[in-house]
Amino acid sequence: MKYEFNRIERKWQDRWAKENCYHAETGGDKPKFYALVEFPYPSGQGLHVGHARPYTAMDVVARKRRMDGYNVLFPMGYDAFGLPTENYAIKNHIHPAKVTHDNIANFTKQLKMLGYSFDWDRVVDTTDPKYYKWTQWIFLQLFKKGLAYKTSMPVNWCTSCKCVLANEEVVNGVCERCGSEVIRKEKSQWMLKITEYAQRLIDDLDQVDFIERVKIQQKNWIGRSTGAEVTFPTTQGDDLVIYTTRPDTLFGATYMVLSPEHPYIARWKNAIGNWDQVTAYVEAAARKSDFERTELAKEKTGVKLEGVAGINPVNGKKIPIFISDYVLVSYGTGAIMAVPAHDDRDWEFAKKFGCEIIEVVQGGDIEKAAFTLKDDTGIMVNSDFLNGLTVKEAIPVMKKWLEEKGIGHEKVNYKLRDWVFSRQRYWGEPIPLVHCDKCGWVPLPEEQLPLLLPEVSSYEPTDNGESPLATMTDWVNTTCPCCGGPAQRETDTMPQWAGSSWYFLRYMDPHNDKALASQEALRYWGQVDWYNGGMEHTTLHLLYSRFWHKFLYDLGVVPYAEPYHKRTSHGMILGEGGEKMSKSRGNVVNPNDVVAQYGADTMRMYIMFIGDFEKAAAWSDNAVKGCKRFLDRIWNLAEQVTPAEAYGKENEALLHKTIKKVSDDIENMKFNTAIAALMTLTNQFYDKGVNQAEFRTMLQLLSPFAPHMADELWERFGWEGMASTSAWPAYDESKTVASEVTIAVQVGGKLKTTVTVATDSDQDAVLAAVTAEAKIAKLMEGKELVKVIHVPNKLVNLILKPKA
CATH class of the missing domain: 3.90.740.10 (Valyl/Leucyl/Isoleucyl-tRNA synthetase, editing domain)
Incomplete structure (x- = not known):
């Protein structure tokens, strides 16, 4: 029976979508679990293996939690405003909205290709007016509370992108995105008073379960x-x-x-x-x-x-x-x-x-x-x-x-500085304020939101550094909402960080047109239970989103002061040889190529087996092939399964031990050792044999890592439902230790045979079993037993000498 991974994976992806297997319902009797990964910027390059590592990890966690009986919210969206798309649009004369649409379509196709269990009904796109209406609404609340202000200040100015950069976007004196020279320039900028929350951002780290290095970076950045x-x-x-x-x-x-x-x-x-x-x-x-x-x-x-x-x-x-x-x-x-x-x-x-x-x-x-x-x-x-x-x-x-x-x-x-919150570019959320000579800066009435981003004939930054919107006099010139006199709209747009500072809230209620999310949804889903993201976002996105969330908490909009209960981070995937992946080195790995050659389950399995999740790991084509061989062994093992509805004596202890190991390792993000345990179990099944009850459990343990194969084999055995929606197997602690153990028997330090004894047998019981062995009894003839060296559950060594 050939493992036709391409056909099998398409089949199950279509089936999961048709049956809406990963839909999250707000409310119900099940305990809730909100798993979150940082949503991607949908670039033209598409998904890369750096995305696949955290996404696969949290998919494994989410899948296991569903099998544990949780109502799991595991959403996906797109952080789609920003410079890369605008620069691409300028270079290729394509509207950034079109670029964004095409990139999102490609990313979505790739994510579905890898079998991720996202709730696709909850997708958010930061460039959608239905979304950025609420980004603008949050900004207006900040403005009304005095936490948004405009001031002239020296800023980092990219001479190529012609826009203001945050300090963190300047690397070794050049623009992080385009590599051009960055100079200091005086500009009038909108600022957000994140410094008002500095102490709370430190103190409240005591309330959350963040890995220590994340907490340290947060505290050091606040300084x-x-x-x-x-x-x-x-x-x-x-x-x-x-x-x-x-x-x-x-x-x-x-x-x-x-x-x-x-x-x-x-x-x-x-x-x-x-x-x-x-x-x-x-x-x-x-x-x-x-x-x-x-x-x-x-x-x-x-x-x-x-x-x-x-x-x-x-x-x-x-x-x-x-x-x-x-x-x-x-x-x-x-x-x-x-x-x-x-x-x-x-x-x-x-x-x-x-x-x-x-x-x-x-x-x-x-x-x-x-x-x-x-x-x-x-x-x-x-x-x-x-x-x-x-x-x-x-x-x-x-x-x-x-x-x-x-x-x-x-x-x-x-050390923390107020957040520079304006960009002199086109592709961003319009700032919903107008300036009136009589009334000063005036917010738009909330019922006029969203303030739509207008069509422009050119996205080129202006020579004086103003936004392309500044040339659109028909859009700029308006009336003051306060006095009715002439006024001008703000032509700066928000930075990319705006939409990513609250997206996790919108996932809870993405289609609401009356609020950023309903109080019912916000209370039910509450904090994000587990958020995984890159260490490179620890000092910006994580800090900014915690600030916005605290502000919304102070307004009474959200029920928790901290947005994320748990935060973990992953290491980079490097190219073969340990170098950073880059086009110039020619070592970039395209997930599409891996899936086409080996299948999505192999890609998922390898990306979790590559090494310690928190540390950088180098890609290895040979190791990918090794993971494919492992899945082939499981597939072929299915043909050797014998009928039985209970674990056999020989495999029972290892099965309970493996259930415990895989369960604990997934929760502790030790995915590589969880897979190693599954490999050990597979080896024993080939050695000792495997029945249906044992193979069924194995498929359940395999399901979070290789869900397509697990569901296909589950169906072939005629079991009800799917492996991915079945209950996670339980283990008996007392059965994680074998009732019997095989120990080595040495005579004079040299291995002579092995014997099987009850686990934790004392020396007298072991000696009785050993001396009953015909081979050992023969060796002892005419000899005196001088000493017994006993290592419980491991070995026994008999020291003999000729009788006098």
Whole structure:
């Protein structure tokens, strides 16, 4: 009987769709389970094996949970707004809506090809006006609550894409998407006050079951620190406010550094004696990305402001002020104090520019390098009233002194910046605001949503960096909803992150036209029970979606403060040899090719067997063939199955052990070892034989991994329903250990035979069984038993010597 995987897989995919096997019903008596994978960006390249790893993993989990008796919501959708589609549309003169439609159709075909058990009735597409109506609605609520605001700020500007990039979209100084140079540019941008939620985003990590490295990345990105804000007077009469985590080192502050964008620089133009040098440096800094500017290994550059100085508030000393590009105006106050004796970067800068270095914590050679004491036991020196105190003692003393003098106060600071929420591009959600000279920024009435993205003749970004929508005067010019006077629509669009920040909620009730989801659906499905996604999205999507969800919780829209109960992450799939897959290397694996040659079940099986799910793993064509051979063995084993309705004695223990192993391994995402257990079971069936009851259980355990084969063989045996909809097999803990065990019998350390004894037999029982063996009895003739070495359930070694 030949394993015709192509025919079999098409048959069962059609059958599952016809019978709507994976439909999730809101409500009912079954316990609910919401399994989620990050929805893909439907690019022209189609599905790749990097998608297949997390999708297959969560499909395995979802399939098992259905068999466990859960009402499972396992949805899929498309994150379809964004730059790649727009850039492709510009290059090929195809409307991005058409590009998106075609890409989604291709992705859907590929996902169905792999047999994923998604509820296809719940598909969402972020470019669908019925969806982005609610993205716009959420934005309006943020605006009305003061959490969306517009401000002018320096941004990362891609010289090719001609749009603003988030810091995370700039890699090694170039655009992550197109590889072009990124410069700094002043732009008016819509911002979201995610910083208002910074502490809650940290604290509430205690409420969720995220793997530790995800929690660590979230906390590091938010970057909470406790220190002091201190006011430094200047010779120009203006005060500079700095933030420091080490106020105990103020007596060692010997110079200050401002960001090149600091507003005081322009204010001090007439006082700065080297203005030309300063402006040249400011212009050069504007051409660098934040990454380039803050890279620790780069050479320190800067310009001293001639004619202006700062004043150290703790001792009244004048100290020089520099501008340097390693200080960002977007972080802290855009000004820092420098303590070169105790900070490596400050020390390098001070040595280069000849600044004074004063040791204030005893313990290093400041002429050779700065040193930073990592504990609180260092003793303060050269610090007036702090002398002799430990660092731990000095910090609160200095904070109190600053408070009493009115020149500083304790401050909690975060590295997290407000979210830049506008793009000067076409392919994104229109921002539903208008600007009126009389009323300012005014939201559209909610009943006018969605504000549709209009048709444009050209998607090219404008030369001045404005959105292509800015040229559409008929669309731009409108009336103010507040006063009825003339107004202009906002022409910026939302970033791709907008639609992905709440999509998991829409899955709960995707066709609702009255709300983003009904309260009934939101209460029933509640938190996402298990969310798997890439580590690369830990600091952006995960943070943004948690922020939006918390905001909706505060509005009373959703019933939980955290959107996801559990979050796991997967490792990358690398090319053969361990290199990253890329077109240039010619090592990209197309899932279509694998399925055509070996079948979807082989692809699924291999992608789960490839290695530790959380770690990167290299693709191997030979290992794919190995998984195909394993499935062939199961297929051929079906012809050897004997009739029986109960487990046989020889296989019973291993079956119970395998059920337990596979059950636990799926829940712990140890898919490779679960498959290894199935391979071991298959080997035993070939060795010991297999009956129908045993083979039935095996197909149930196989079903989450290779559902097409499992359902086909299930049907061929005439069993009711399908393997994929049957109940997950139970195991008896007491039967996971065999009642009998075969142990090795050695004489003088050399293997002579084996015997079968009761599991956990004591030494006397084992010795009785061994000495009853004819071969051993013969060897013992004329010999004296000197010693017995017994390793329970493993071996027994008899030490003999001739009788005297």
